[in-house]
Amino acid sequence: MSTLQRITEIEEEIAKTQKNKATEYHIGRLKARMSQLKQELLTQTAKKQGGSGIGFDVQKTGHARVGLVGFPSVGKSSILVKLTAARSAVAEYEFTTLTAIPGTIFYKDTKIQLVDLPGIIEGAKDNRGKGRQVIATARTSDLLLIVLDATKSLDMKRKIEHELEGFGMRLNKRIPQIKLVKRERGGISLQANTELKFLNEALVTSILAEYKIFNADINVQQADATVDELIDVIEGNRVYMPALYVVNKIDSITIEELDLLNELPNWVPISCKQGWNMDELLEKIWLKLGMIRIYTRPRGGAPDLQEPVILRKRRGPTTVECFCESIHKDLILKMKSAIVWGRSTKHLGQRVGKQHVLSDEDVVTIMTL
Structure with a gap:
């Protein structure tokens, strides 16, 4: 057997x-x-x-990677074209994309790599239709967009989850x-x-x-x-990954059906064809990735609002210590205190310690010994 x-x-x-x-x-x-x-x-x-190493050879770039996963002909390539400057074949027939195609999303001073993966089929976890290559590359993502077709049964969600679970991926867990x-x-x-x-x-x-x-x-x-x-x-080999369920082609369903989708967690209804709800998709990608922008301010100088340090909330809060480590591993050893301006403080220019939790768009000055 x-x-x-x-x-x-x-x-x-x-x-x-x-x-x-x-x-x-x-x-x-x-x-x-x-x-x-x-x-x-x-x-x-x-x-x-x-x-x-059976995944597609796609170099990871930017501040985070987002993988587009779904069955064939659900609109993954259309999403890539809409959100990035990348070119990907778009057609009404299945298996248009035969390899991984990357593009870059520029959003809120960050660069997010979006990777369009070939459509998977049932049995992908058992390597049908290059399934292992697709899922192996998906495992390297920081967030998955699971693309579904609003005109087809949403039972496809369960089937895709089954394929990904079979390859050791745990979504939103x-x-x-x-x-x-x-x-x-x-x-x-x-x-x-x-x-x-x-x-x-x-x-x-x-x-x-x-x-x-x-x-x-x-x-x-x-x-x-x-x-x-x-x-x-x-x-010991599981990957715990956030996911958004992107339901495409909502221009082809009723208002009542759309209302039901809007009530579900981690779901984003869109229409690539009509360009509907793409801004909400971008914002939810940003929130799900848990990224925050921290601007630096040299002691006695003006803040640099052009090139923020991008941090991601992973398993815990984003602290001043995390900020220091992202710049240089030895900076935390030299730090005496930090001065922070922004939403995380009680007043502007608050002096804080290394465990202070930062918020998006805070400005930080590190005071060294």
Whole structure:
């Protein structure tokens, strides 16, 4: 039996197994086996293609990269042409784009690379239609725009998510607050700062056994941590990425249907053909990337409002320390204090420390020792 057949068999068994307390250990172990088989499938494909670097060769430029992903003929190339100066073939038939085509968005003093990827098809995670190349390049993005066709079933959203999930991508999901430390002896120790809803020591031990891990400390910091999140931490190769669902061709649907789309989180309805809502798309890209502009001001001089330092909110707040590190790694060691003008301060020219949280368009002077 091939690896793909074994994965399908396990998926079917999970689907037909009733979910209750009595079956949670069985389902947990099945999920662990399936995850290992999927990783094995990725390795097999990489070897056939001559290595693990199977994405399209697109040099990353600008302050952030945004990937355009979707099934064929949904309007990805049209979005690229509308938002950048890049040229990409646009046609009414499928598979117009056969390789990755980059362009640059100039917005709020930042340069954002937008990459139009070939349309993926069902089975992309199993390498149908250059699927692995497309998804491997998508994994290098800082944000994904998942493009859907408003005139077709929005069930396509679930299908694309399934393909991306199968390649280790987690869209709009938090990084699990679970720490795993392997040890040489002592068995499995599960620690938590709160009562766990879905995990317990016996279940965790059984899942770890599937990975031949018999001695480890597991520390869980979230009450609702799931089996799937535990498996993700064990595998250790997941990518947690923000995503926007861009619904194109809204000029072809009713007002009632459009109202429903407007109520959904992380959705942006647009019409490339009519040029509708493109400004909102740009603003949501900016917000989702979490970028802020910080302008520098030399001591006793005027602020430089032409070339801001671009910072991105990643796993925590953007502080003065982050600002210093983005300029030079040794600057924070020389810093005595900072003077900040902008929305993050209580008054103009406020003297702050390295943990002060900055806001977009703040002006900063670093006072050194």
